[in-house]
Amino acid sequence: MTVYTPRRAxxxxxxxxxxxxxxxxGTDPGRxxxxxxxxxxxxxxxxxxxxxxxxxxxxxxxxxxLAPTELGAPVWSETVEFPFDxxxxxxxxxxxxxxxxxxxVDTTGFDEVERASVHGHRWWSADELxxxxxxxYPPDLPDRLxxxxxxxxxxxxxxxxxx
Numbered sequence: 105m106t107v108y109t110p111r112r113a114x115x116x117x118x119x120x121x122x123x124x125x126x127x128x129x130g131t132d133p134g135r136x137x138x139x140x141x142x143x144x145x146x147x148x149x150x151x152x153x154x155x156x157x158x159x160x161x162x163x164x165x166x167x168x169x170l171a172p173t174e175l176g177a178p179v180w181s182e183t184v185e186f187p188f189d190x191x192x193x194x195x196x197x198x199x200x201x202x203x204x205x206x207x208x209v210d211t212t213g214f215d216e217v218e219r220a221s222v223h224g225h226r227w228w229s230a231d232e233l234x235x236x237x238x239x240x241y242p243p244d245l246p247d248r249l250x251x252x253x254x255x256x257x258x259x260x261x262x263x264x265x266x267x
Contacts, residue, residue, distance in 0.1 A: 106192050107130050108193060108194035109143045109192065109193050110139075110193075110194055110195075110196075111147050111148050112147065112148045112154070112157075112194040112195070112196050112197070112209060113145060113148060113157070113197040114145050114154040114158035114161060114178075114197065114198050114200065115143045115144065115146075115161075115197055115200070115204065116142075116143060116144045116145050116155040116158050116161065116162050116175075116199070116200050117143060117179070117199055117200070117201045117248075117251065117252065118144055118162070118168070118204065119201065119202070119249075120205065120206050120207065121204075121206060122227075123229065123249075123253055124144070124227035125227065125229075125233075125245070125249060126164060126207070126209065126225060126226075126227055126230050127142060127143060127225065127228055127240060128144065128165070128222050128224070128225045128229075129223045129224040129226070130142060130223065131219060131221055131223065131224065132145055132187065132188055132189060132221070133188075133189045133221055134190040134191075135187070138239075139238075139239065140173065140238075140240060141228070141238060141239070141240035141241070141242075142241045143199070144165045144166055145157075145161045145162075145197070145246075146165075147195075148162045149163055149201065153172065154178060154200075155172035155173070155200065155223075156184045158172070158175055158198075159172045159174075159259045162202065163213060164213035164215070165211065165213060165214065165218070166200070166209050166211070167208075167211075167213065167245055168204070168207055168213070170202065172203065174202075175200040175202060176201070178199055179199050179200065179201045179209065179252045180199050180252070181196070181199070181200075182197060182199075182242065183195065183196050183197075184197065184241075189217075201252055206264055207226050209226070209247065228240075230245075231246075233249075234246040236258070
C-alpha cells in the first residue's frame with residue numbers, strides 16, 4: 105500500500121500575448137531519467153492561501169511580482185498523486201491564469217531543490233504541446249489551456265493582444 109504525504113499547492117498558467125504558456129523542464133532527483141515539463145508553482149506554506157502561494161512561487165521562479173489579489177480566482181482545481189525524490193504525494197492544487205504581453209524569466213529565486221532539478225524553460229503553444237512526445241504535467245494541459253483561454257480574435261493571431 106502506498107503511503108501518501110498530503111500537500112496543498114498553487115500553480116500558475118503564465119501565458120504570453122501569443123497564447124503560449126511558460127513551462128519549466130525538470131527531472132525527479134529520485135528518477136533522473138524521468139524528465140518532464142511543468143507550470144510554475146509549488147507547495148503552500150503554513151497558513152498561506154492558494155493565491156498567496158501562487159504569487160510567492162511566481163516571484164521566486166520567474167521574477168514576476170504580483171499581489172495575490174491580481175491573480176483573480178483559480179481557473180481549475182485538481183488532486184494529483186505523484187512521486188518526487190522517493191516520496192509519494194497526494195496534492196490538492198489550484199491553477200491561476202496570469203497573462204503577460206511577454207516576460208523575461210528570472211530564476212535567481214530558485215531554492216536548492218529547484219536549482220538541482222530544473223534545467224530550463226520555454227514558452228509552449230497548445231498546438232506544440234499536443235504535438236510533442238515530451239512529457240508534461242498536467243497531461244491534459246492543451247485541453248485545459250483551450251478551455252481557459254477561449255477563442256482568439258483575428259487580431260490575436262497576428263500578434264495583437266488576446267481578448
